[in-house]
Amino acid sequence: MSDLPKRIRILEEGPREGFQIEKGPIPTSRKIDLINSLSETGLEQIQVTSFVSPTAVPQMADAEELVKGFTRKPGVRYTGLWLNDKGLERAIATGKLDIRGSLSLTTSEKFLLRNQRRTHAQNVEAVRGMIAMFKHYNVEVNRASIMAVFGCNFEGDIPTSKVIDIAQQLFDLAEEGGCKIKTLSLADTMAWATPGSIRRVVGAVREKFPEVELSLHLHDTRGMGIANAYAGMEMGVAIFDAAVAGLGGCPFASHKGASGNVCTEDLVFMCDEMGIETGIDLEKLIESALLAEEVVGHPLPGSVKMGGSLAKLRKKVAEEAGKTV
Ligand code: COA
Secondary structure: OOOOOOEOEEEEOHHHHHHOOOOOOOOHHHHHHHHHHHHOOOOOEEEEEEOOOOOOOHHHOOHHHHHHHOOOOOOOEEEEEOOOHHHHHHHHHOOOOOOOEEEEEEOOHHHHHHHHOOOHHHHHHHHHHHHHHHHHOOOOEEEEEEEOOOOEOOOEOOOHHHHHHHHHHHHHHHHHOOOOOOEEEEEOOOOOOOHHHHHHHHHHHHHHOOOOEEEEEOEOOOOOHHHHHHHHHHOOOOEEEEEHHHOOOOOOOOOOOOOOEOEHHHHHHHHHHHOOEOOOOHHHHHHHHHHHHHHHOOOOOOOHHHHOOHHHHHHHHHHHOOOOO
16 A cells, blocks of 8 residues: 555635535625634634625625634634636735635636636736736745646546646746746546546656645545545645535536535544544534534535544443443
8 A cells, every 4th residue: 555644734615615606695604603613623724715706606795794704713824716816906905814826727728718718828818917916915926726637527538648738837837927836736626536537647747747746626526535535645645625514616617416525524534543634623623514514504415524523432432331532
């Protein structure tokens, strides 16, 4: 068996990825309750909202009000998502978020046109503009991400060579702008990955760009989220985006049914049981997951919030047997 990392970093995206796809109106105060609850779990980073067009994503229309309302916990990074200059300016204007300089390209132009209404060439120009904006606001750029890496609902399978080509374009754009990409996130935006393709693509990207740290953004639409995270760990990946209770999905990905991110507490549970550190308190995270379900008002896909942790069960069994653990 390959060496698994001793510690992984989990970046929570539930409030952003999660709420963007919800149909019903969710009061801003309830979204804030979830963010404040997540802040108590030991998570190092929480993506709280996105600054996108309220016509395109009505659930994110309250971004400013939400940012104003949550309580920052020292030691936790609170981030937002934006896809254009206007979004970045709105995020900065809140004065309360950790602004992270990141560049993004997409392998699939058909998806890009639906999601951001841009061609690839226009997106490349937008990345150049974004680098200039980051410079203007003195934000360090050290991260890049690629969307639709493992397949696309509109273009089908994505050849690994295309992923390498897009990664190279991102590194070239960063170099041209005088920045250095330290971390590259590979996003399975439309849940096409399986452990086999994770191994193949992560292996190819790592071989081509050995100095870059890789992270994975996984969706669980086809039940492959945890298996894919494990395959990623086997390939040495130690940074994962995840969403509490398995919230989420891209409204422009044309998914039927559940399309959430890999579930944070399920991932933490697996790591706990395998001796991989996450720095996250699973019991507290389960409480947040149950709250997330209450906030959206319907069942969410995560499993461990229903089954409970084994640590708790072991304790109960031991107590019943008159022992302490
Ligand atoms: N925040 C608020 N409003 C925005 C905005 C932003 N970041 N970006 C654009 N808008 C508004 C403009 O003000 C304009 O409004 P108006 O019609 O009332 O004048 C309208 O949106 C169109 O603006 P334009 O500059 O032409 O943008 P666009 O049509 O090219 O839209 C996106 C591009 C990406 C901003 C838009 O498609 C979008 O926000 N999509 C959401 C994508 C998303 O959230 N995907 C899920 C996460 S990956």
